[in-house]
Amino acid sequence: GIHLARVDPRRDLERVARFAFDAGEAEQLEALSGAARNERFYALWTLKEAAIKALGLTLLQGLRRCVFLEQSGGWSVHLPIATRTLSMQVFRPGPNLYLGALVIGEPAVRWRELEWPTAAAAAWERIDLIVRRVEVST
Numbered sequence: 001g002i003h004l005a006r007v008d009p010r011r012d013l014e015r016v017a018r019f020a021f022d023a024g025e026a027e028q029l030e031a032l033s034g035a036a037r038n039e040r041f042y043a044l045w046t047l048k049e050a051a052i053k054a055l056g057l058t059l060l061q062g063l064r065r066c067v068f069l070e071q072s073g074g075w076s077v078h079l080p081i082a083t084r085t086l087s088m089q090v091f092r093p094g095p096n097l098y099l100g101a102l103v104i105g106e107p108a109v110r111w112r113e114l115e116w117p118t119a120a121a122a123a124w125e126r127i128d129l130i131v132r133r134v135e136v137s138t
Contacts, residue, residue, distance in 0.1 A: 001054030007096040046100025092125040
């Protein structure tokens with residue numbers, strides 16, 4: 001699943017997080033400030049939507065059931081399916097865009113960025129999200 005989100009400076013990130021995110025995700029977001037808070041919000045939002053699409057869930061079914069929590073040295077991922085393997089990555093293809101991608105049930109994915117046409121190629125910023133373990137909740 002993939003999801004592309006455009007940054008909206010008028011969006012109340014904390015309010016959306018309290019409604020749409022797991023309590024732990026919202027707490028981690030609220031502990032950040034400024035640019036770090038914005039980056040975390042859009043990284044979580046795009047990963048949640050990518051997981052929801054990959055699983056074939058509706059938005060409301062998946063928002064609080066697809067959980068991404070930062071742990072010491074990596075991320076803990078909780079999904080409503082039985083899988084032990086996933087790969088995820090968040091990119092910033094532009095200053096106001098975030099792209100989340102998530103692959104479930106495959107060996108580790110080697111992520112790479114390709115642009116077309118090649119004459120317009122520009123480097124995408126890759127946001128480092130390291131998955132140390134996957135915890136499955138059913």
